[in-house]
Amino acid sequence: MVVQRAECRPAVQESYVKLKKLQIEESTKPLRLSQRLEKAVTTNYKPVSNHTYNVEYEKKKKEEGKRARSDKEKVLEMLFSAFEKHQYYNIKNLVEITKQPVIYLKEILREIGVYNSRGPHKSTWELKPEYRHYQEGEEDEGNME
Secondary structure, three states: OOOOOOOOOOOOOHHHHHHHHHHHHHHHOOOOOOOOOOOOOOOOOOOOOOOHHHHHHHHHHHHHOOOOOOOHHHHHHHHHHHHHHOOOEOHHHHHHHHOOOHHHHHHHHHHHEEEEOOOOOOOEEEEOHHHOOHHHHHHHHHHHO
16 A cells, blocks of 8 residues: 655756766667778688588498398398397487388388387387397396395
């Protein structure tokens, strides 16, 4: 509840007037100023049709060529050895490991693996329970304790 109303005004002194003038001058100054240059700026970057890292990437791609489909058994062996090291892999890492086309790899993974579409391991593949050898060992160790 408001009982009394009070208005405060600063004492009009020379120092206060100077301060206000400075504030007004600062606020009226433009934030950006245009400058006239005597000579053209030559440190600009010139457009390049193809950057060096793109050229290197293209060269690497040509050397590798198209990914050829290996024997299914050989790919399965590579996948199982990879899944012995880690339980979850995304498709990109599996392509690097096996050097197989993505579509062919997904065909094989659908047979032996489960795709996690949500949860903490989103967008990753893991082996189906019947192919997991590491889980059995962990369960045995848990029963011993």
